[in-house]
Amino acid sequence: MDNVVIEALVRALAVGTPLLLACLGAILNERAGVVNLGVEGLMAVGALAAFAVAAGSPDANLWLAVGAAMLAGAALALLHAVATVTLRANQFVSGLALALIGTGAAGLLGKRFEGLPLFNKVADWTLGSFTISPFTVAALLLAGAMAFWLGATRSGLTLRSVGENPAAADVLGVNVGLTRVLAVLGGGALAGMAGAFLALSYRSSWADNMTAGLGWIAVALVIFVGWRPLRAIAGALFFGFLYYLQFRLQGNSPIPTEVFSAMPFVLVLVVLALAGMRGQAGNAPAALGRAYVRGER
Template sequence: MDIAASILVAVMMASTPLLLAALGELITEKSGVLNLGVEGMMLVGAVCAFAVAHQSGNAYFGVIAGALAGVLLSALFAVLVLVLLTNQVATGLALTLFGLGLSALIGKNLVGQPIPRLPVLSIPGISDLPVIGPLLFGHDLLVYLSLALTFLAHRVITRTRLGLTLRAVGESPQVAHGLGLSVRRVQLMAILTGGALSGLGGAYLSLAYTPMWAENMTSGRGWIALALVVFGTWRPLRVLAGAYLFGAMTLAQLHLQGLGVPIPSQFLSMLPYLATVLVLVLMSRDAVRIKLNAPAALGKSFHPDR
């Protein structure tokens, strides 16, 4: 039981950055905007969080810096796609490339530097309980925050006026505009929220999961987060399940390598990405389900005068 609890704790840690980034992209896409720059925002969030934590000696300041870095980068994306009406796919890809270069530049002198790890929020007497203690009460702030935000997003999107407005803009911005809704404002807030969550996902990597900075340390997690939104059919609770499934696969390839399974390590390292491709192929076979769940205006630019 103790071994099982340890594995589940490790799965939760591996899944948290995926969940945060995927949840942010889900909110963005619900407004009808497709942002492929998740990988770049995660990297910039990770390096800014690490840099601030290193300079201040406080990991929580690093968390705030990571979220703000994601917001700033997503604000740049918002200006390009909402004001200048650039192509969302091309702009998102450019944002990822920009994030790759910017994070490498900022983190050039941070490789190998020590930082205070994001502390675990332990409860005296409860966190020490066998199995249940470490599983439920032995995590850091961002693990609990990712779960809380998932259920909050589910509630807001499905049960509130704000969620109805978000979905209306994503389905038909022209109709929403005709009803008096500020389409650009809704999309801007969704983009900034997605950027903040992507930045938090990157901050978790550099402050908690592997408390260090290394160039391109996200290793494609931003692209997996994009796939998780499709896998979860744009629903927060399904995205949560998908994130934990992919987190478990990421952890499995590490354990299989440690156990000396006679499979080339390169193939084991490919497992999470092979699973991503396989899931997308299987999902694409059911085109009706995708059309029913995907926002109808996803990826389409909107201008109130057109």
């Protein structure tokens, strides 16, 4: 019995890790007032960059691979920052374009890595029958650190003020545009790291469309957890557990497989609707989704 519980927890943590990392990234830029729906694309380029650095050589530097993934995520996110912060484009549509560019570019540039082996994957840590990826530990620590930083430090407050009331922050001398650009870059780097986890640890290979909708679920998760980093841990675990159920019940039950493949997406809708009915949307940063133009209300 204990083994079943441990296995469920191990699997839920594993699938939950990319969700948590990407969700933390999205919380970071949304708390600064910028929505980025392009997480799916950011994860895809992150996964590709990590795999491109690590594949083919047994002594590839994995730190470098993770760094490359975060850099790739940030670089793609820079497009979003320029479009939405500098050029005041619609944040939702720009994010959608980013998702298309990211998955498309990863598919085109990654074709040569398809089927290549990864000699040097990020090994899991083992404690008896319990295994955990270093990525998971990093994600959990990061959630705690981000909660503390946003809630209790001056720079965290500055970031939040830009998302809640950019005009007031501007009057107090905060550089609204720069803060938002940095938040978007940070969000991109974390989504890239989520992709690195998929390529270097979870699947340890590269395939087109390997993100398989996880990025979209991460975006929805932000609303579900009310823009709070610590709650994101519970949210990511919950959806990780769902994926584990799908994996376990597939083929072992009279329910058709397609029900399980649709389940995470149906559940996102249910969860968002519940959050909406509870008035969760009221937790959103007040200036979320709107470009800031000095002198305009």
